[in-house]
Amino acid sequence: MTGTHTTTAPAAETRWRPHAAVLALGTFAVGTDAFVIAGVLPSIGAELHVGVAAAGQLVSVFSIAYAVLAPVLAALTASWPRRAVLLTALGVFALGNVVTALTPGYGLVLASRVVAAAGAALYTANASSTAAALAGDRQHGRAIAIVMLGLTSSLVLGAPLGTAIGAAWGWWATMWFVTALALVAGPFIALRLPEVGGSGRVGLRQRLLPLGDRRVLRVLVGTVVVFTGIYVPYTYLSAIFADATGGDGDRLALLILLYGVAGTVGNFLAGHLADRLGPRRVILAATLLLTVVFLVLPSVRGTFAAALPAIAVTGLFSFSVTTPQQHQIIALAPESRSLVISLYQSSLYLAISLASVLGAAGLTAFGAVWLAPVAAVCTLLAAVLTWRGGRE
Known part of the structure; x- marks a missing residue:
């Protein structure tokens, strides 16, 4: 039935x-x-x-x-x-x-x-x-x-x-x-x-059959990789922008607020673009742009005036990934919507946990300045996975 x-x-x-x-x-x-x-x-x-x-x-x-x-x-x-x-x-x-x-x-x-x-x-x-x-x-x-x-x-x-x-x-x-x-x-x-x-x-x-689909698995792996990259700098935002905020909690709160506002805009834009252009193109563009942003971040993290646009752009592209990814994974297994979205959410929260561990290790070993480049490696790898997925 x-x-x-x-x-x-x-x-x-x-x-x-x-x-x-x-x-x-x-x-x-x-x-x-x-x-x-x-x-x-x-x-x-x-x-x-x-x-x-x-x-x-x-x-x-x-x-x-x-x-x-x-x-x-x-x-x-x-x-x-x-x-x-x-x-x-x-x-x-x-x-x-x-x-x-x-x-x-x-x-x-x-x-x-x-x-x-x-x-x-x-x-x-x-x-x-x-x-x-x-x-x-x-x-x-x-x-x-x-x-x-x-x-x-x-x-x-x-x-x-x-x-x-x-x-x-x-x-x-x-x-x-x-x-x-x-x-x-x-x-x-x-x-x-x-x-x-x-x-x-x-x-x-039978519910778990989508896990046998390599395309579904590729999206899930890409989710873990890209959100590990996204959450490494977000989790340790206070350390990365310590010089810019000078330890001022109000300045840090403003950066987080701006990140969220920009993310809201990015989420809506990504939803519309995913319907018009296809989710893969949006994911590929967002991950490549995030890679550029994370590579530039160390050079602009020292002053509050530079930190404001940097965090806005980071939030914009970070929240441009999740909606197209869900769009994509539903299209791959439309008869198992709830299951594949739950697997997607699991991958996202696994990434949050990994980001906390990876970020802590990077902070201890290399210092805050290297967290954004570590994130850039993750987002670039996610872009490669997305690109290769479109060629199969």
């Missing part, structure tokens, strides 16, 4: 935008949770009586759990109606954050981040694939870009607001804030999102 789409073709062509915007509410909550923890790490460490490094493991545990659980949960829920999956995901995500806010012990807080990551992983992959299904083949890129707007806006608005709430009322208040965002998104999805059926009762082995 296979699932059915209850939306009609005209609805997919003309009325998908409000539905994608509803889905973006959930990605805003998920993105805020992922980004805001870094802003409240010192207070988490102080209250749980652990160092900042130990508190930082909350980020690592979340990322690793997300990467591992995304494809597993996508396979287990493949036959469910998409609205039920999305609401369940938000419920699990909210539960994880409630436990984080209420738990006094470090070990249980770590466990609660696994629960929150499970909900986040299940939600994000299904939000992108559902939006693509509603929009139709010709507008995949624009639909995914709107859903990803929730992610980029969480960097610009959600994370700073959550950090401010944590500074005023404590880090646990930040967790309640994230929970509230998820609970606000739920009713909109329940009441406004059209029903989209699952793909029927198929075994786990």
Whole structure:
């Protein structure tokens, strides 16, 4: 038995935008949770009586759990109606954050981040694939870009607001804030999102068949490589631009804000261009331009005036990759949308973890000035993988 789409073709062509915007509410909550923890790490460490490094493991545990659980949960829920999956995901995500806010012990807080990551992983992959299904083949890129707007806006608005709430009322208040965002998104999805059926009762082995497609694997490998490159300089932004900011937190916050705003613009442009020119061309252009930017970055990182346009261009091209990649991987396995997007999300979060480790090693061994060139090697390799994929 296979699932059915209850939306009609005209609805997919003309009325998908409000539905994608509803889905973006959930990605805003998920993105805020992922980004805001870094802003409240010192207070988490102080209250749980652990160092900042130990508190930082909350980020690592979340990322690793997300990467591992995304494809597993996508396979287990493949036959469910998409609205039920999305609401369940938000419920699990909210539960994880409630436990984080209420738990006094470090070990249980770590466990609660696994629960929150499970909900986040299940939600994000299904939000992108559902939006693509509603929009139709010709507008995949624009639909995914709107859903990803929730992610980029969480960097610009959600994370700073959550950090401010944590500074005023404590880090646990930040967790309640994230929970509230998820609970606000739920009713909109329940009441406004059209029903989209699952793909029927198929075994786990069949669900994983896309992994046997070399083209799918190439996209996933390219995702790991390019986002490792993107997140190495972003994770250690404060070290790279230490001379430009002079240790001023306000200047650093402005750089992060500018990065997020530019990323939002890049995400929208990439979505439109992917629909018009094809996703591979957009990915290739973005990765090559990022390579140039990262190679130039060491020479402009010393002054704040030069850092501003440098960080804007970096954000613009960094967020020009994710929407075309999702567009591309859906086109390769349209009958397994949710699964391949979940594999894509796993690859992305694996890259975040690798970037943290690689960046720390590079910072210790060579200093901050070499982090951007290391990132350039990754983005250039991703460009080569993308180019070779188009020739087969």
